[in-house]
Amino acid sequence: MSSTLFQQACASWFDRQMRSGLPSRAQTAAYALKQCFNEVTHDAWPSQEWLSDRYAVSTKTIQRGVNDLETASAVTVKGSRRQRKPHRYAPLFLSVDWDSSDNKVRQACPEQQAQAVRQSSLPTPSTTSYPLTSTMIHQIMLRYYALTSSGEPYNIMKRARLEMLVTKKLGHDGSHILAKLHAFDDLCVERLCVAEHYGALTGRLLKAARLAAKYL
Numbered sequence: 001m002s003s004t005l006f007q008q009a010c011a012s013w014f015d016r017q018m019r020s021g022l023p024s025r026a027q028t029a030a031y032a033l034k035q036c037f038n039e040v041t042h043d044a045w046p047s048q049e050w051l052s053d054r055y056a057v058s059t060k061t062i063q064r065g066v067n068d069l070e071t072a073s074a075v076t077v078k079g080s081r082r083q084r085k086p087h088r089y090a091p092l093f094l095s096v097d098w099d100s101s102d103n104k105v106r107q108a109c110p111e112q113q114a115q116a117v118r119q120s121s122l123p124t125p126s127t128t129s130y131p132l133t134s135t136m137i138h139q140i141m142l143r144y145y146a147l148t149s150s151g152e153p154y155n156i157m158k159r160a161r162l163e164m165l166v167t168k169k170l171g172h173d174g175s176h177i178l179a180k181l182h183a184f185d186d187l188c189v190e191r192l193c194v195a196e197h198y199g200a201l202t203g204r205l206l207k208a209a210r211l212a213a214k215y216l
Contacts, residue, residue, distance in 0.1 A: 005098070005141060006039050012097040013074075022068055028057060029065030033075065033089050039208045040181065040188050042134065043090035045079075045215055050086075096129040098140050134187055141191075145198050154197045162193040169196075169206055177213040184216050 017030040032051045036044035048066075052059040066089065069075045079087035132140075146153055166189075167174035181188040192209060195201040 005144060006037075006042070009093055009097040009137075010034050010037050010091065012099075013091045013093055016094070016097070017069070017072075017074055020072065020074075022072060022074075023065075025057075025061045025065035026068035026072070026074075027065075028055060029062055029069055030074065031055075032062070033066075033069075033091070036089075037091060038212050039205055040191060041184065041208075041212045042137070043088050045086045045088045047086040093132045093137060094129045095132055098132065098137065134185070138187055138190065138194075142194065145194065149198050151198070154194050156190075158197070159190070159193050162196050163189065166192045166196050166201065169201060170209060177209060180213040180216045181209065184212075188212070 011034075014030055014034045018027055022030075029051075032046070032055050033044050036046050038044060048059045048062045051057075051062045055062075066075070066077065070077050073092055075092060076090045077087050078090075079085060142154060163178060167178055170177050178189055178192075181192075188209075192201065192205065195205055
């Protein structure tokens with residue numbers, strides 16, 4: 001998993017909201033959420049009160065801004081105040097947000113493209129932007145790694161060994177952290193395993209994994 005790719009995608013997502021004609025409250029909410037998106041879970045869970053205090057706006061402004069984003073299909077919102085837990089906000093990416101990785105596929109030689117496609121169930125990237133699911137994003141990242149790494153492609157059959165390595169790097173409570181991430185969305189664990197396989201499991205990602213598990 002590449003934090004750089006995710007950060008670039010989030011920046012592109014935010015840029016689209018700024019150019020979308022949404023009211024300023026929605027742009028404020030978009031910026032506030034972008035700063036909180038977790039690189040492992042690909043969502044954020046700040047309370048509206050926390051956002052209000054941090055960005056010096058009213059909770060109503062944050063709430064209305066988030067509602068604007070949800071109506072515009074820019075984010076999904078999950079959660080319930082009855083559970084006394086903050087809502088969870090996930091950006092709805094378009095393929096254009098991940099063009100920095102797909103451009104590498106377009107520019108690669110035929111042999112590299114063939115290797116990349118074998119790592120992904122996605123078709124060869126087109127110039128038309130379309131909505132992406134979390135699984136599609138994962139496939140894009142696998143394809144990107146296939147082009148930028150000189151090592152063996154990721155093999156899901158080796159995931160058990162990779163999980164052990166990730167657990168060790170997470171520390172004494174690594175098993176508990178992975179269990180919580182798996183219960184939330186197994187793609188979170190898969191992202192960490194892919195990162196470990198390609199030597200990209202940075203301290204930043206480990207910190208993001210610990211933080212995500214803490215609030216699940």
